[in-house]
Amino acid sequence: MLEGIGVFGTGSLARISIAALKSVGLKVVALWGPTQLKAKEIASMFDIPFYTDKIDDVLLHKEVDLVCITNPPHLHAQVASKALSIGKHVLCGNPAGLNEHDALKMVEAARYYPLLSLMSHGLRFVPAFMQMKKAIQKGEVGEVNLCDVRVACGSLVKEKFNWMCDENMGGGVLNTIGSHIIDIITFLTSQKAVKVRGMMKTFVTQTERINGIRHITSDDFCCFQMELSDGACATVTLNTHVPGHFSQEVLIVGSKGRLRVEGADLYGQLCGNKTETLMISDTQRINHQSDGMAGSADLPLPYLKGLFKLIDSVKESFERSQERRDWNTEPVAMAANFEDALYVQYVIDAVRQSSRSGNWEKIIIKNKEASENPFLQPGGL
Amino acid sequence: MLEGIGVFGTGSLARISIAALKSVGLKVVALWGPTQLKAKEIASMFDIPFYTDKIDDVLLHKEVDLVCITNPPHLHAQVASKALSIGKHVLCGNPAGLNEHDALKMVEAARYYPLLSLMSHGLRFVPAFMQMKKAIQKGEVGEVNLCDVRVACGSLVKEKFNWMCDENMGGGVLNTIGSHIIDIITFLTSQKAVKVRGMMKTFVTQTERINGIRHITSDDFCCFQMELSDGACATVTLNTHVPGHFSQEVLIVGSKGRLRVEGADLYGQLCGNKTETLMISDTQRINHQSDGMAGSADLPLPYLKGLFKLIDSVKESFERSQERRDWNTEPVAMAANFEDALYVQYVIDAVRQSSRSGNWEKIIIKNKEASENPFLQPGGL
Numbered sequence: 001m002l003e004g005i006g007v008f009g010t011g012s013l014a015r016i017s018i019a020a021l022k023s024v025g026l027k028v029v030a031l032w033g034p035t036q037l038k039a040k041e042i043a044s045m046f047d048i049p050f051y052t053d054k055i056d057d058v059l060l061h062k063e064v065d066l067v068c069i070t071n072p073p074h075l076h077a078q079v080a081s082k083a084l085s086i087g088k089h090v091l092c093g094n095p096a097g098l099n100e101h102d103a104l105k106m107v108e109a110a111r112y113y114p115l116l117s118l119m120s121h122g123l124r125f126v127p128a129f130m131q132m133k134k135a136i137q138k139g140e141v142g143e144v145n146l147c148d149v150r151v152a153c154g155s156l157v158k159e160k161f162n163w164m165c166d167e168n169m170g171g172g173v174l175n176t177i178g179s180h181i182i183d184i185i186t187f188l189t190s191q192k193a194v195k196v197r198g199m200m201k202t203f204v205t206q207t208e209r210i211n212g213i214r215h216i217t218s219d220d221f222c223c224f225q226m227e228l229s230d231g232a233c234a235t236v237t238l239n240t241h242v243p244g245h246f247s248q249e250v251l252i253v254g255s256k257g258r259l260r261v262e263g264a265d266l267y268g269q270l271c272g273n274k275t276e277t278l279m280i281s282d283t284q285r286i287n288h289q290s291d292g293m294a295g296s297a298d299l300p301l302p303y304l305k306g307l308f309k310l311i312d313s314v315k316e317s318f319e320r321s322q323e324r325r326d327w328n329t330e331p332v333a334m335a336a337n338f339e340d341a342l343y344v345q346y347v348i349d350a351v352r353q354s355s356r357s358g359n360w361e362k363i364i365i366k367n368k369e370a371s372e373n374p375f376l377q378p379g380g381l
Numbered sequence: 382m383l384e385g386i387g388v389f390g391t392g393s394l395a396r397i398s399i400a401a402l403k404s405v406g407l408k409v410v411a412l413w414g415p416t417q418l419k420a421k422e423i424a425s426m427f428d429i430p431f432y433t434d435k436i437d438d439v440l441l442h443k444e445v446d447l448v449c450i451t452n453p454p455h456l457h458a459q460v461a462s463k464a465l466s467i468g469k470h471v472l473c474g475n476p477a478g479l480n481e482h483d484a485l486k487m488v489e490a491a492r493y494y495p496l497l498s499l500m501s502h503g504l505r506f507v508p509a510f511m512q513m514k515k516a517i518q519k520g521e522v523g524e525v526n527l528c529d530v531r532v533a534c535g536s537l538v539k540e541k542f543n544w545m546c547d548e549n550m551g552g553g554v555l556n557t558i559g560s561h562i563i564d565i566i567t568f569l570t571s572q573k574a575v576k577v578r579g580m581m582k583t584f585v586t587q588t589e590r591i592n593g594i595r596h597i598t599s600d601d602f603c604c605f606q607m608e609l610s611d612g613a614c615a616t617v618t619l620n621t622h623v624p625g626h627f628s629q630e631v632l633i634v635g636s637k638g639r640l641r642v643e644g645a646d647l648y649g650q651l652c653g654n655k656t657e658t659l660m661i662s663d664t665q666r667i668n669h670q671s672d673g674m675a676g677s678a679d680l681p682l683p684y685l686k687g688l689f690k691l692i693d694s695v696k697e698s699f700e701r702s703q704e705r706r707d708w709n710t711e712p713v714a715m716a717a718n719f720e721d722a723l724y725v726q727y728v729i730d731a732v733r734q735s736s737r738s739g740n741w742e743k744i745i746i747k748n749k750e751a752s753e754n755p756f757l758q759p760g761g762l
Contacts, residue, residue, distance in 0.1 A: 145584040146602060148620060150531070197578070197739070199606050201614060203526040203634070221527060223606065223616050225580050233582060235604050237616060239529060241634040244655045253584070253622040274625045358578070358741045 001326065002318040004029030004063035006088075008055070008079055009070035010042045013093055016299055017070050017120070018046050020311045029063040032071070059083055065325045066116070066314075069093050072163040073170030077102035080117070080338075081109040089116040089327065091314060095179040095348065096341035098170050103338070103345035104366075110338040116317065116327050121336040122306025123184045125313065128266035128280045129306075130334070132252065132259050133188050140270050141254025144189050147234040148251040149181050153300065154243035157216055159209050165216040172218030173238045174200060174348055180303070181236055181250075182226075182344045183336050188252060191228035192343060195360045198224030198351035203241065224351045227360075246300040264302040310335060382707065383699040385410030385444035387469075389436070389460055390451030391423045394474055397680055398451050398501070399427050401692045410444040413452070440464055446706050447497070447695075450474050453544040454551030458483035461498070461719075462490035470497040470708065472695060476560040476729065477722035479551050484719070484726035485747075491719040497698065497708050502717040503687025504565045506694065509647035509661045510687075511715070513633065513640050514569050521651050522635025525570050528615040529632040530562050534681065535624035538597055540590050546597040553599030554619045555581060555729060561684070562617055562631075563607075563725045564717050569633060572609035573724060576741045579605030579732035584622065605732045608741075627681040645683040691716060 005026055007018055010033040018028050030050040033039025043051035052058060055075075059067065059082055066089040069079050077097035080090045090110075096103040096119065110117035123129055136144060156164055156173060163169035164176070186192055200219040210216060221241065226234040250261045257270035264282035269275065282305065299307070313331045320328040336344075343365065350361040386407055388399055391414040399409050411431040414420025424432035433439060436456075440448065440463055447470040450460050458478035461471045471491075477484040477500065491498035504510055517525060537545055537554060544550035545557070567573055581600040591597060602622065607615040631642045638651035645663035650656065663686065680688070694712045701709040717725075724746065731742040 146582070146620070146622060148618065150618075197580075199578075199614070199616075201527070203636070221614075225604065233580070233602075235580075235618060237529065237531075237618070239527070239632075239634075241527060241639060242632075243650065245657075251620075251623075253620075255584070258622060269624065276626075360739045 001322055001324050002026065002315070003065045003324055004061075006030040006032070006058040006061055006064035006067045007048075007070065008032045008058065008067060008075070009093070010034065010038045011070065013299065014042065014070040015045075016304065016307065017068050017311070018042075018048070020308050021068065022046065023308070024312050024315045026311070026315055030058045030061045032058045034071070055079060055082070059086060059088060064088060066091060073175065074098050074163070077105045080106045084109040084113045084115055084117060087113070087115065087325070089325070091116070091118050091120055092338075092341070093120055094341075095170065095175050096338060096345055098168070100342075100345055100349055103342040106338045107342045116314070116332065117338050118314070118332060119183075119336040119338065119341045120307060120310060121180055121183045121340075122303050122308075122310050123180055124187050124334055124336060125306040125309035126261075126264050126282070126302050128261045128264050128282055128302075129184060129188065129250075131266055131280055132250075132261055135259060135268070135270075136188060136252065136254070137190070140257060141252060141259055142256030144191070144230070144232045144252060144254045146251075146253040147185050147189060147228075147232060148253070149185065149234070149236045149249065150239075151177055151181065151237070151248045152239045152242040153177075153246040155204065155220065155240050157204070157207065157210070157218075157220075161210045161214050165210060165214075165218055167218045172200070172220070172222070173240050174198075174219055174222040174224075174351060177238050178222060178224075178236065178351070179344050179348060181238070182347045183340060184250065185226070185234050185236075186340070186343065187336070188250070189228060189230075189232060191230045191232055193226040193234070193347050193350075193363050194229055195362045196224055196226045196347055196350045196354055197360045198222065198354045200352065200355040222351070224354070226347070248300065248302060264305055382703055382705050383407065383696070384446045384705055385442075387411040387413070387439040387442055387445035387448045388429075388451065389413045389439065389448060389456070390474070391415065391419045392451065394680065395423065395451040396426075397685065397688065398449055398692070399423075399429070401689050402449065403427065404689070405693050405696045407692070407696055411439045411442045413439045415452070436460060436463075440467060440469060446470060447472060454556065455479050455544070458486045461487045465490040465494045465496055465498060468494070468496065468706070470706070472497070472499050472501055473719070473722070474501055476551065476556050477719060477726055479549070481723075481726055481730055484723040487719045488723045497695070497713065498719050499695070499713060500564075500717040500719065500722045501688060501691060502561055502564045502721075503684050503689075503691050504561055505568050505715055505717060506687040506690035507642075507645050507663070507683050509642045509645050509663055509683075510565060510569065510631075512647055512661055513631075513642055516640060516649070516651075517569060517633065517635070518571070521638060522633060522640055523637030525572070525611070525613045525633060525635045527632075527634040528566050528570060528609075528613060529634070530566065530615070530617045530630065531620075532558055532562065532618070532629045533620045533623040534558075534627040536585065536601065536621050538585070538588065538591070538599075538601070542591045542595050546591060546595075546599055548599045553581070553601070553603070554621050555579075555600055555603040555605075555732060558619050559603060559605075559617065559732070560725050560729060562619070563728045564721060565631065566607070566615050567721070567724065568717070569631070570609060570611075570613060572611045572613055573746075574607040574615070574728050574731075574744050575610055576743045577605055577607045577728055577731045577735055578741045579603065579735045581733065581736040603732070605735070607728070629681065629683060645686055
């Protein structure tokens with residue numbers, strides 16, 4: 001059972017998450033914002049009884065059993081690991097912090113505390129991707145050879161300069177969209193990247209409103225290739241230069257057929273068919289409070305749908321037990337955990353490195369020994 | 382004025398080319414095929430008076446003023462340079478031979494003899510691409526930042542084993558489709574590649590009919606990136622694992638807007654518009670002899686349309702003069718010549734090299750000095 005939820009963040013993802021949490025009947029009891037003013041504004045918009053600009057005040061709030069982290073990436077690791085260490089469950093926005101160090105810190109906390117610690121990678125909960133994974137597992141496409149992903153959308157940079165403009169603050173298309181894509185490729189193929197090669201570009205460094213001494217340093221275009229563990233290869237193109245438009249295509253080609261998710265629809269060409277057929281058409285509308293969804297234009301439809309389903313599963317996970325804060329792993333077994341996020345972080349770091357070096361970069365998963373985990377050491381924290 | 386044309390080849394491109402030549406009123410008077418039988422078959426299909434399996438018999442044919450080369454790539458350089466050396470004009474299929482050596486041989490002959498020597502890169506003649514180039518030249522998209530090309534189609538390999546299955550014979554998607562794409566990117570942007578990085582894959586090495594000791598070695602998937610001379614970058618994905626389907630998208634993103642050719646239609650999003658608009662819809666039907674177009678399914682529509690228009694321009698080029706074999710450069714000024722094909726060959730070789738090395742490979746254009754050109758040396762040939 002879940003008493004209440006504390007939300008970190010006041011951006012569009014925060015607003016969407018709050019709306020989603022409320023729509024499934026969960027109670028948001030506390031909100032953290034970067035300033036009192038901003039926190040107050042969003043809190044009153046959603047009737048959240050408590051708001052603050054102090055992190056600890058939400059973490060230590062008595063009614064908060066789960067924290068939902070939607071603030072900028074540089075705060076993720078700090079909030080998530082602290083929350084876990086005081087016994088609060090965590091649902092963390094994407095990506096898991098700024099770098100390997102952050103992601104590792106979160107993993108170490110998650111390994112130590114038997115609490116729910118999940119990433120809000122919504123795509124895993126989209127029916128088209130769930131069905132795609134099942135079909136691949138059943139061998140319907142044969143051996144997976146190729147995974148080709150293409151995302152095209154408008155600029156991620158808002159009117160005002162914020163963390164999204166800064167590569168060191170976790171901005172850019174690789175970090176924000178690429179992380180979801182890296183995760184879904186591994187989810188679908190059950191294969192991890194062995195080596196990667198990438199190219200990141202920032203074509204637009206200033207805009208009408210962001211100029212003078214301010215420059216955009218985060219990538220607005222990124223393409224990368226991955227050699228996967230079982231010999232398949234993946235190619236990903238992320239392009240934010242197609243304004244007024246969002247399209248996402250995930251194509252899996254196997255030795256016996258192919259599957260393709262366009263938006264949230266699944267198409268397949270299996271068993272030697274000459275044309276592809278629509279297997280799942282996801283036209284289902286989302287049941288949400290319209291007032292809180294003003295920012296939903298910022299989250300493309302498949303991501304939005306996935307997030308709602310993920311939050312529904314989180315709710316179910318807690319509903320299975322009558323005891324407060326007790327949860328069941330089964331409803332959220334499919335979700336990405338912090339270990340998955342750490343892997344994604346390794347790949348992102350390697351793509352960055354490759355973009356600088358021009359070479360293929362190997363993915364080295366550093367699974368720290370238990371003894372090195374500060375959470376496992378006496379007085380380690 | 383043009384008396385007659387000799388065609389080399391009996392494959393689908395040969396049949397399409399013959400049909401196109403005849404449809405504009407040009408006379409095909411001689412045909413070369415790999416065997417007498419094959420040559421006879423195609424000759425009788427198109428009422429071509431002379432057929433042979435001897436290359437020289439077509440080249441030396443008195444009525445042949447122009448040779449149209451559509452046979453496998455390993456014969457291109459030999460036929461083209463010989464034809465030019467005996468005063469015959471050349472329209473050469475794609476690519477220009479197997480390697481840099483072949484392409485250089487053709488360039489040297491073309492530089493020496495003032496004859497028409499063109500590649501049949503049809504895309505340059507597709508109205509959507511012509512308009513796209515004009516708009517870019519006028520600065521309508523501002524500074525070109527990105528060119529993203531994606532081609533998806535079914536397997537290029539036929540039922541029987543042939544040159545297309547063999548990378549050393551010029552088969553594979555990079556050579557056959559990639560060469561057109563590399564050419565059109567340079568045509569559109571007026572920029573050449575400075576360095577490239579590529580990945581080539583052969584996922585399907587055997588089929589139901591091609592098995593036993595026979596293996597397919599040519600690439601069925603290729604993606605590459607190019608850094609262009611004025612700082613733009615190009616990304617290309619060529620995927621032959623989408624059976625029963627051909628799609629081609631060329632997206633140019635500039636600092637002020639973007640243009641996109643899908644198939645043979647041009648879309649644009651210029652002057653800060655929020656959505657893209659259809660600028661050219663190419664629904665024009667091709668006027669051809671239906672009997673000869675059985676193989677036209679092998680050539681995707683934009684390529685087919687471009688080829689027809691190219692051949693029309695070649696005809697006009699000769700019609701401007703009353704003197705036999707005399708031609709005018711103006712109608713075909715836009716076409717790709719052998720110098721263009723040499724550049725494409727350098728890029729292809731570099732992508733191959735990069736696929737092996739894993740590194741960025743520089744494009745070094747070796748413009749041989751005139752004195753090194755064997756055609757310019759006494760007894761050099």
